[in-house]
Amino acid sequence: MTGRLFCVALFCSALFFASAGTSYALGPLSEHHSMGILPHLQKEVGEDVLNGVTKFFKDSEYAIEHGDIEGLMALYSENYTNGGHKKADARKIWERLFASFKDMVTVHNMRIETYSEKTGVIIIRCTGLLLGVSNKDTASGLRTLDNWTNSDHILVNESGSWKLLGTYGKPTKRLWFDKAMQPLF
Numbered sequence: 001m002t003g004r005l006f007c008v009a010l011f012c013s014a015l016f017f018a019s020a021g022t023s024y025a026l027g028p029l030s031e032h033h034s035m036g037i038l039p040h041l042q043k044e045v046g047e048d049v050l051n052g053v054t055k056f057f058k059d060s061e062y063a064i065e066h067g068d069i070e071g072l073m074a075l076y077s078e079n080y081t082n083g084g085h086k087k088a089d090a091r092k093i094w095e096r097l098f099a100s101f102k103d104m105v106t107v108h109n110m111r112i113e114t115y116s117e118k119t120g121v122i123i124i125r126c127t128g129l130l131l132g133v134s135n136k137d138t139a140s141g142l143r144t145l146d147n148w149t150n151s152d153h154i155l156v157n158e159s160g161s162w163k164l165l166g167t168y169g170k171p172t173k174r175l176w177f178d179k180a181m182q183p184l185f
Contacts, residue, residue: 099135
């Protein structure tokens with residue numbers, strides 16, 4: 001666990017310095033992560049939206065770190081789509097990941113790109129990693145399972161809760177995916 005925390009701390013520090021001066025911390029998402037937002041966007045989106053989106057990411061971090069497939073899938077919209085993938089496809093991928101890896105954690109640098117009060121849609125641009133330790137080879141330690149650069153996470157407010165509607169970004173070949181896909185982070 002100490003090696004895991006060191007790697008996460010090192011990467012988070014690099015992301016912090018790469019984005020220094022661009023956002024302000026809202027507080028912890030989980031034991032390992034925090035979220036920042038540009039000051040002018042805090043005013044644009046409003047406190048309720050900001051709290052709801054922060055809750056979405058806190059809940060997703062918790063689910064990933066604890067291997068909670070039901071909690072994680074509850075954060076996906078029934079209308080979720082990512083290329084040719086639907087919510088059921090994302091579930092299968094997460095089930096394989098949770099069955100094959102432990103101590104999973106994400107590291108990301110996010111910023112709100114746009115928000116529409118009329119449609120209840122917010123787009124968050126993100127660069128990050130999904131990390132985990134193989135159940136078959138724990139000695140190899142933490143490894144990168146997925147990565148993404150400037151992908152847009154599209155969230156929609158459904159009955160007062162933020163849900164993942166889809167992800168858009170440049171497709172790249174990734175571990176565990178038959179098609180290019182970044183299921184959440």
